[in-house]
Amino acid sequence: MRRLLLPLLALTLTACPGAGPAADALDKVKARGKLIVAMDVGYDPFEVLDPDAGTPVGYDVDLVQAFAKHLGVEVEYKNVAWNSIVGVLQTGKADVIVSGMSVTPERQKTIDFSRPYYYVGQVVVKRKGDARIKGLADLNEKGMIVAVQESTTGEQAVRENAPEAELLRFAKTDMACMAVIQEKADAVVFDRPYLEKYVRDQRPDELEGIWEPFTAEAIAAAFRKDSGLLRQAFDATIEELAASGELDALVAKHFGEAAVADQQAKRAAAPAQAPAPAEDPAPAETGK
Template identity: 35%
Template sequence: MKKAVPMLVVLAALLLLGCAQQTEQKEEQTQIKLVEPGYLTVGSDIAYPPFEFTDEKTGEYTGFDIDLMKEIAKRMGLEAKFVNTAWDGIIPGLLSHKYDVICSAMTITEERAKQVDFSDPYFEARQVIITRADVTEINDVDDLNGKVVAVQQGTTGDFAAQRLKDEKGIQLEIKRFEGTPEALMAVQKGDADAAIIDNFVAYIAAKENPGIYRVVESDEFAPEYYGIAVNKDNPALLEKINEVLKEIKEDGTYDEIYNKWFGE
């Protein structure tokens, strides 16, 4: 009996230790992790109007994604802080905890979802072809055969162009650029016959540059959805963002932001 008492003490201690570890794990799962207290730090490639870009008059970041993240941060009791990051380094930056989330017109894909978690979709888009206004022979993807196509490297426009080559056998030359503005400039200057980019970006470019660009839609490009990317070790933040995103959609705030940038 004397030997049994110490054994019971040991067992009790082990049980308490196990409970404490489980509690710590649960707290870790429910605790929102932030790079900087008081701020929701957002990684974004701020060269993609109308989603994120720099206002030439004020020098401030603006756009649909910017307004959306400011509203989400406000409802979380935080201030949005934006980190301008080149597209090819944007996911590595999140993984190394340079910012809490990515909001940068990022399409939800299976490949990206292996590295990060995504919020519920917040925007629907699809790829389109954009050419110079005087180029009349390009009216669908098959007309890109033998043409030079500009894309932003690592985007779904890049993936779509590569898929046209690999799966449809369209003999096009892909020119990859660091940003969409550079891809559009290549089209304007005649260094590329066309570009493949997101539809809303293409239509804004055509509207702001009358007589310069022409947009070509194709059923070959399926709808795609943007999501806010969060580190996989931060499930509480993802849950909160989805909660706030739902509120914003239900109370009409999302529509207000959308109409500001894209019209009704």
């Protein structure tokens, strides 16, 4: 995917007081008057390009808008290929990644995460009527070909749980799905929200899912290590949205009413902050 700089989304907002001399990246954002957000646009329903407006829309976008309102700034979106997105953040070309990123111990070595704002899991999608595949275990056989988006937790999940399978890596998950339809692969593994919407809306006659997730992942915003107060401001935004009921309304808007109770239960059971990395974390790909 080529990098695309999308137009500024101007907001009429009220500034909030500065956080003091140690405000790090927060001071820079407020002085600039603009929050620069890195996204891999095309991860529906988290973020997708509105073809008419030419700007991103989705769950992540609504959260960013609320965050910008909290800060009193405008927003600039950078559409970045997924395998480059952490580098864009670390080199200072963006202030934050809000793009359906899963928290992993490996990532926590180099970037900091906000409190989780959604919970997902990996699922298997296959050709409709393919009786050979009833679950993840059926992929762990020589001769099975599994399509994945490169550098994602879906790829890592297949490596860990179906090591006998051959991997076909693609830049985008829709390309991986097409490989299954074209019988170049037997199944695709990726996050349930994206695959469920893709199959339902675009390929209901060709693909079907095994919708029980086999992983449990927390989605959070990613920040550089010098962005502690900016991260805390994002956390405060999520807390405000949760307390007011607006977060549940956004979940219903983008994922359906049935997702609200599920997300409420997972938020209640999970720690408010993304857990610290283990001392010796298992290797993990940088991805969704």
